[in-house]
Amino acid sequence: MSQSLHFFTSSTGSPSLSAFPNHSSYSITTLSCLRSSNHRFPVTLTANISIRASSPSDLDSPSSSQVLDSNNGRGGGIASSASVEYTSAVVSDLSSIEVDSVTATELKENGFRSTRRTKLVCTIGPATCGFEQLEALAVGGMNVARINMCHGTREWHKMVIERVRRLNEEKGFAVAIMMDTEGSEIHMGDLGGASSVKAEDGEIWTFSVRAFDSTLPERTINVNYDGFAEDVKVGDELLVDGGMVRFEVIEKIGPDVNCQCTDPGLLLPRANLTFWRDGSLVWERNAMLPTISSKDWLDIDFGIAEGVDFISISFVKSAEVINHLKSYIAARSRDSDVSLIAKIESIDSLKNLKEIIQASDGAMVARGDLGAQIPLEQVPSAQQKIVQVCRQLNKPVIVASQLLESMIEYPTPTRAEVADVSEAVRQRADALMLSGESAMGQFPDKALTVLRSVSLRIERWWREEKRHEAMELPAIGSSFSDSILEEICISAAKMANNLEVDALFVYTKTGHMASLLSRCRPDCPIFAFTTTPSVRRRLNLQWGLIPFRLSFSDDMETNLNKTFSLLKARNLIKSGDLVIAVSDMLQSIQVMNVP
Numbered sequence: 001m002s003q004s005l006h007f008f009t010s011s012t013g014s015p016s017l018s019a020f021p022n023h024s025s026y027s028i029t030t031l032s033c034l035r036s037s038n039h040r041f042p043v044t045l046t047a048n049i050s051i052r053a054s055s056p057s058d059l060d061s062p063s064s065s066q067v068l069d070s071n072n073g074r075g076g077g078i079a080s081s082a083s084v085e086y087t088s089a090v091v092s093d094l095s096s097i098e099v100d101s102v103t104a105t106e107l108k109e110n111g112f113r114s115t116r117r118t119k120l121v122c123t124i125g126p127a128t129c130g131f132e133q134l135e136a137l138a139v140g141g142m143n144v145a146r147i148n149m150c151h152g153t154r155e156w157h158k159m160v161i162e163r164v165r166r167l168n169e170e171k172g173f174a175v176a177i178m179m180d181t182e183g184s185e186i187h188m189g190d191l192g193g194a195s196s197v198k199a200e201d202g203e204i205w206t207f208s209v210r211a212f213d214s215t216l217p218e219r220t221i222n223v224n225y226d227g228f229a230e231d232v233k234v235g236d237e238l239l240v241d242g243g244m245v246r247f248e249v250i251e252k253i254g255p256d257v258n259c260q261c262t263d264p265g266l267l268l269p270r271a272n273l274t275f276w277r278d279g280s281l282v283w284e285r286n287a288m289l290p291t292i293s294s295k296d297w298l299d300i301d302f303g304i305a306e307g308v309d310f311i312s313i314s315f316v317k318s319a320e321v322i323n324h325l326k327s328y329i330a331a332r333s334r335d336s337d338v339s340l341i342a343k344i345e346s347i348d349s350l351k352n353l354k355e356i357i358q359a360s361d362g363a364m365v366a367r368g369d370l371g372a373q374i375p376l377e378q379v380p381s382a383q384q385k386i387v388q389v390c391r392q393l394n395k396p397v398i399v400a401s402q403l404l405e406s407m408i409e410y411p412t413p414t415r416a417e418v419a420d421v422s423e424a425v426r427q428r429a430d431a432l433m434l435s436g437e438s439a440m441g442q443f444p445d446k447a448l449t450v451l452r453s454v455s456l457r458i459e460r461w462w463r464e465e466k467r468h469e470a471m472e473l474p475a476i477g478s479s480f481s482d483s484i485l486e487e488i489c490i491s492a493a494k495m496a497n498n499l500e501v502d503a504l505f506v507y508t509k510t511g512h513m514a515s516l517l518s519r520c521r522p523d524c525p526i527f528a529f530t531t532t533p534s535v536r537r538r539l540n541l542q543w544g545l546i547p548f549r550l551s552f553s554d555d556m557e558t559n560l561n562k563t564f565s566l567l568k569a570r571n572l573i574k575s576g577d578l579v580i581a582v583s584d585m586l587q588s589i590q591v592m593n594v595p
């Protein structure tokens with residue numbers, strides 16, 4: 001038995017309701033919103049809401065759905081039970097839907113409600129570049145692996161990319177790869193190979209633009225910016241890594257600048273340098289540095305050739321840089337679908353925030369450098385603003401740097417760090433990022449566990465308290481059909497909350513419709529079905545999405561039946577679960593119980 005509700009509206013007509021027994025309280029905001037939209041086209045919209053009370057008779061058997069899925073050639077193995085079987089190879093007749101085994105286990109063991117919504121990015125470095133170490137991070141919930149082009153060699157980066165790819169292929173994960181450009185900020189050299197050097201109070205250190213052919217003289221630091229000695233003045237304050245160590249400039253001798261340490265601390269290789277005069281950052285000359293340096297262009301070529309999923313651009317100053325890079329990527333590789341993440345870490349990026357985010361595919365609150373460019377006490381409000389703008393413009397946002405800094409050395413976080421992570425989760429950022437904690441810290445897996453458990457706890461608290469925040473989600477699409485998709489997603493998410501459904505299903509080829517649902521931050525998880533592995537990986541950065549790879553047709557009835565049978569065969573859903581389904585092929589919202 002199937003009960004359907006059809007709405008018909010046109011540029012003049014009002015919606016008509018044909019049948020909706022027993023569910024008169026359903027929220028039907030789609031239609032009223034559509035009616036108030038500016039109709040530029042003579043549109044006839046059919047919104048189809050159907051509620052199925054029992055199973056349809058034509059449900060696919062697992063074998064017939066496998067036939068439907070003949071283009072699946074990948075070997076992503078799905079664990080058939082909760083324990084260690086994620087290492088097992090493909091269960092061939094079940095392989096026509098791909099979801100990572102850790103998520104599958106989580107769904108089976110803990111149910112839909114308790115899946116983690118906040119995504120986790122781990123910076124890969126010497127502490128985590130081994131295959132087993134990468135696998136441990138994936139098992140621990142890493143959604144995106146980040147490689148930072150400031151550090152390591154090209155060969156090293158290539159090796160990490162290959163290992164992550166192998167992990168995905170052999171173990172069924174969909175870990176995305178993000179490459180972070182070096183950018184052309186002023187930074188120190190690599191300390192002649194030392195992993196760190198201590199600067200003590202009162203010591204005199206030389207910062208020099210000279211190229212040293214052999215070993216660095218003692219207490220000498222190489223600086224990458226040729227204009228450095230000209231730009232600084234005696235009396236300036238020199239901040240390493242935004243103030244982790246401080247020096248005062250006491251004399252300039254040609255290319256050498258002698259400085260006295262005023263705040264001791266550890267100098268790390270290639271640490272960022274800023275200089276301050278009369279209490280404010282000297283940044284005019286620094287601003288002349290190109291956002292994308294010649295090395296960055298080579299790295300970007302490398303990233304495109306390696307097929308990375310995201311490129312994050314350091315020290316973005318304007319939307320033009322992003323647009324320029326987008327056209328470069330399009331010209332270079334027609335079918336490249338790399339997404340560009342703008343790192344907000346400079347005064348200019350804050351000034352041009354909206355345009356930059358609008359031009360990009362996502363943003364990162366890069367608090368490390370941001371905190372060296374604006375007073376530290378302004379960083380929290382900047383973070384909140386960036387997260388909010390990203391949400392409104394429907395771009396994923398990552399909160400990064402020093403989330404669990406103390407865990408580089410210690411196995412437990414400070415209370416303050418836990419509070420900071422909680423705040424980012426409470427702001428409903430898409431993703432949290434580990435930097436040194438996972439790249440070179442002593443407890444990368446423990447740090448990831450802290451992010452995971454704090455995320456889960458805060459998300460649950462939010463739902464228990466029913467904190468549906470009233471964030472304005474302005475219309476963002478440029479065409480009327482975009483507006484329809486947005487309104488369908490807003491309505492579907494609202495219905496999902498009101499009806500307390502178990503999951504939202506979205507069938508999306510490009511991933512766009514999934515992101516629109518994620519933007520609404522609904523209470524239930526969003527199962528995002530997409531046809532290509534690269535879209536599936538990129539969806540892994542977005543809040544609340546559980547990306548599945550599945551081939552599907554334009555016929556929603558067939559898609560749903562196929563999905564139900566495949567998911568049921570894996571015990572990922574069960575009869576009676578209530579789901580709401582939308583797709584970017586059909587302007588409809590369907591509400592149904594799994595048969």
Ligand SMILES: Nc1ncnc2c1ncn2[C@@H]1O[C@H](COP(=O)(O)OP(=O)(O)OP(=O)(O)O)[C@@H](O)[C@H]1O
Pocket residue numbers: 123124125126148150151152180268269270271314368369435436437439440
């Ligand atoms: N590939 C690598 N090889 C060696 N050390 C690394 C590597 N990646 C990161 N690290 C270490 O981890 C630390 C934190 O990493 P992170 O990516 O945050 O770098 P960062 O130097 O602070 O630059 P950014 O501002 O781009 O984040 C670095 O300072 C470095 O010591």
Ligand SMILES: CC(=O)C(=O)O
Pocket residue numbers: 314343345365366367368369370400401
């Ligand atoms: C991540 C980064 O680049 C920063 O925090 O500065």
Ligand SMILES: [K+]
Pocket residue numbers: 148149150180181182183314
């Ligand atoms: K970087």
Ligand SMILES: [Mg+2]
Pocket residue numbers: 314345366368369
């Ligand atoms: Mg930075």
